[in-house]
Amino acid sequence: CYHCKLNMKEGDPAVYAERAGYDKLWHPGCFICCTCGELLVDMIYFWKNGNLYCGRHYCDSERPRCAGCDELIFSNEYTLAEGQNWHLKHFCCFDCDCVLAGITYLTVNDKPVCKSCYVKNHAVV
Secondary structure, three states, X not given: OOOOOOOOOOOOOOEEOHHHOOOOEEOXXXXXXXXXXXXXXXXXXXXXXXXXXXXXHHHHHHOOEEOOOOOEOOOOOOEEEOOEEEOHHHOEOOXXXXXXXXXXXXXXXXXXXXXXXXXXXXXXX
């Protein structure tokens, strides 16, 4: 078995993945996504760099995912902030919803807020 490295016994069911090559077999329970462990036997699978992926995690390896809406970002313009990727329109102030891409912001309780909302709602007077 390509995953667990145990021998396949004669007569036991085995999974063969054409995209992985003719030399690889898996026990049905070992044919899983390398990221989340989802069982892929009856699912669409993806093979990349010697690993099996479910559809979600294969796409995550190809495109960034927006932290605001959890959708893939296909645009070439997006924001990387607070260690996460965001559609430009989804990186917003948590107080007033103004778009923060390209402007100065501060964080309050790990949430971004614009300067004016910070001064108005969070700064010590």
